[in-house]
Amino acid sequence: MLRMLLRRLFLGAVTVVIVSVIIFAGVEILPGDACTAFLEREAQGRLLENCREAQGLNRSAAERYIDWAASALRGDLGVSANGGVSIAELVGNRLGNSLLLAACALALGVPLAIFLGVVTGLWRDRWVDLVFSTGAIFAMTIPEFVSATLLILVFSVWLGWLPGIVLTPADAPVAEFFPEILLPVIVLAMVMTAHILRMVRSSVIEVMAGDYVQMATLKGVPYWRIVFRHALPNALLPAINVVALTIAWLLGGVVVIEVVFNYPGLGRMMIDAISDRDLPVVQAIALIVATVYVGVNLTADLMTMVLNPRLRTHYMRQR
């Protein structure tokens, strides 16, 4: 068990290292560097040489990678190319805001998805199932910016119930983001709910057709006891991995939603940094996002193993 845990942690760490190499190499092969971006038209001759000297850009790529990776490990993400502000400081607030958005969407979406998934699974092919399963296909396939625009049109422009744009500054306390955060949360939760609902539905259907459920029915166990005691604990396990995948999706999909709603999160910061060609910031954000992704997936895998005795013994026997 411990060895398996260590192996998973090791593989996760390897992935993060490869990501950091890809990020560094990706930025490296782009034409231009921090100095050409900073000096713009004057980027030639002595001026460029001096700047590169000062920034340490004339060392070999391997040296600079090790330097960058080592300081990133210490939590020092470097300084931005525009204005020379510490990136860790810049990112701090934005990351917090994005996490707030994700947390609200999860808090709303996950319970709703599990409830609806169980309901649609138990009443398969009835009208509840048809309504929500069709709705889920719509919610998960329509681009986020389309559903966001539609919701703004309905709830903000026509009904006037909720603000359609976030005007709160990035460093405002959490409480000030309400009610502006509600529409972006609803859009995110909608897509998440759709994905998790479909997973839960199909695993409920599968479990309810299983032998032990039939056995329990034949023994005369009351229906709802079968559902809650026998079926659901098994049906909900696969949901953990889907939740992890949707969290990972949140990190990418949230970019578009943050732009649509003008939400001051990490995603919008990333778009701005890419447009401004602020490469150190792009590198830092990419590294953070990828690490979160790997971490979330790892946690989900471990949780599934801890909660699922079959998988656990399977791995123990493999060792």
Place this chain on the structure above:
Amino acid sequence: MSDVPIPMAPGRSRHVARWGGVLRDVMSRPSGAIGLTLVVFHVVLAIVSPWIVPYDFKAMDAALMLKGPSDLHWLGTDHLGRDVLTRTLMGGREALLVTGVATPIAVAWGGLLGIYFGLVGGRLDEVLMRVVDAFLSLPWILKMLVLIVTFGTGIEVLIPTLAFFYGIPVIRIARAATHDVVARDFVSAARARGHGRLTIIRRELLPNVLDTLMVEGAMRWSWMLLAFSSLSFLGFGVSPPTPDWGLMIADARGFMSFAPSGVLAPVVALSSLIIGINLTADALAKALGLDRAQKAPV
């Protein structure tokens, strides 16, 4: 040795017959019938739209800015006085062209690489899978934007960019599907007959993994469309005045309180195409007997 006849290799006509049967199966399901109709409608529209639209897509008229629907302009006009109906009818051409070329490329290179490493395995396979994991852990928008901002937003950049990044998840799918096939007896038989790797891939693996790749291709297509229109929406895709749904939604958003048809028309068009592709993919998966596993868009 190599002259031993192989009775199981199916002829061309049987392939045709099989896909004909699959098509009939897809059309017999409500989701497949609706989905395929929507997709075919959009593809045909994209081809013929330049000849059937009522106006020039870039003709501006300052006197007609943001007018509502009328007899002359059925869906009204946008903020530059251009006909919304014309632009909506033509708004899918660029998207369908780019994703229509990029999807087969992505499925082909990702699929072949996945099949090859699924068969061969070994150290290189382990390393490749870690690299695939690493690529998948970066948000799609970040990967694409870095390339687009550097090399421009033309078709010649968008097609290879989409084809490259959307081929990566296909590697994993094809590899997993290959693992299932490699364990079966007929692959061992082919090995025993002394066939080389390429022959095994062409004769035994490819025909068996093809079903999975078809469904995967349909899904990739819909996610590519989503990515393409999101990029347009963010201002990193198609450049004006080319009509494109994502761009139209972005432009019309600011005026939607008094000219909602400018937003609603491209929204309906884009959504119907993407939903059509997804419904078709669902029906195709069922017709081929594959359980479309739950996946998040990558």
